Amino acid sequence: MAAAARSDARVASVRGFNRFYTKQIGLLRNGYLQSVFSLSQVRVLYELAHRPGLTATDLARELELDPGYLSRILLGFSKRSFLVRKPSESDARQRHLALSPKGNRVFAQLDLKTQAEIEGMLARLSPGEQTRLIEAMQTIQRLLAAQPETKTPYLLRLHQPGDMGWVIHRHGALYAQEFGWDERFEALVAEIAAKFIHKFDPKRERCWIAEKDGGIAGSVFLVRESEKVARLRLLLVEPSARGLGIGNRLVEECTRFARQAGYKKITLWTQSILHAARHIYKKAGYRLVKQERHREFGYDLVGETWDLNL
Numbered sequence: 001m002a003a004a005a006r007s008d009a010r011v012a013s014v015r016g017f018n019r020f021y022t023k024q025i026g027l028l029r030n031g032y033l034q035s036v037f038s039l040s041q042v043r044v045l046y047e048l049a050h051r052p053g054l055t056a057t058d059l060a061r062e063l064e065l066d067p068g069y070l071s072r073i074l075l076g077f078s079k080r081s082f083l084v085r086k087p088s089e090s091d092a093r094q095r096h097l098a099l100s101p102k103g104n105r106v107f108a109q110l111d112l113k114t115q116a117e118i119e120g121m122l123a124r125l126s127p128g129e130q131t132r133l134i135e136a137m138q139t140i141q142r143l144l145a146a147q148p149e150t151k152t153p154y155l156l157r158l159h160q161p162g163d164m165g166w167v168i169h170r171h172g173a174l175y176a177q178e179f180g181w182d183e184r185f186e187a188l189v190a191e192i193a194a195k196f197i198h199k200f201d202p203k204r205e206r207c208w209i210a211e212k213d214g215g216i217a218g219s220v221f222l223v224r225e226s227e228k229v230a231r232l233r234l235l236l237v238e239p240s241a242r243g244l245g246i247g248n249r250l251v252e253e254c255t256r257f258a259r260q261a262g263y264k265k266i267t268l269w270t271q272s273i274l275h276a277a278r279h280i281y282k283k284a285g286y287r288l289v290k291q292e293r294h295r296e297f298g299y300d301l302v303g304e305t306w307d308l309n310l
Helices: 002-024 039-050 056-063 067-079 101-123 127-144 163-179 183-198 246-261 275-283
Strands: 083-087 095-099 155-158 206-212 215-224 229-237 265-271 287-296 299-309
Touching: 039 056, 039 067, 039 095, 039 101, 039 246, 056 067, 056 095, 067 083, 095 101, 101 246, 155 246, 163 183, 163 206, 163 215, 163 229, 183 215, 183 229, 206 246, 215 246, 229 246, 246 265, 246 275, 265 275, 275 299
Parallel strands: 229 265
Antiparallel strands: 083 095, 155 206, 206 215, 215 229, 265 299, 287 299
């Protein structure tokens, strides 16, 4: 009897939280963020914006949507010219889906509204309360996603207090371990991180942190170079997390946000010996525009500038 009572109380607590949170984030309103789109439609737009190349079958499985319902959503997007469909090279019966330029613009507007609404919600809390809230959310996500294991074994989030220390430490330690670079590289990273925090513009700059199994697995920064040019900086993926696509995803997030923020180009500086990073940049569409020999961090190196026109 006591066990049944405890179970009923726990179920009631979960249901109470669900009612509170759905109201808190506006899921009971007509149209997501006062738009003409439902939550399901926005969720599909999100997947297509972040993972171009999915098929309708992939989407239905990932989002656990009825195939018929998803088909009606995609048909509506096609009528609005939001979609681009490309035949699969491996199976002519399949079509890979991606957002058209118009679809990307529509999603970017919704994404900005979502960002502003969440920033407004967090602004009511102190920095300490924000940290506790994020940690509680991550705990909920980790516990409920434990079984079954998700296909994407990592998550991305924006930076929070304590992250810059990790970025500085891991860059210094990893580059010393893998390339023998001295402490002057760690000092450079510290200067970049400090400048980012002191001059941070949330409308035009971002730091993404990748997490895996509750720990930090990678990072990247996108900062303002000029009104039309953004700079990608400090891409890093932990050795234990390599091979999962984290580096590609971090660079994709930089590209998506840069377009949304109105930049026309992303530029970056790297070294010729950083083969894995160069491969990621090339895959993302960057092109090598300049090489220059220099001596830094205790070694003779070849610095490279890579650009991506948006």
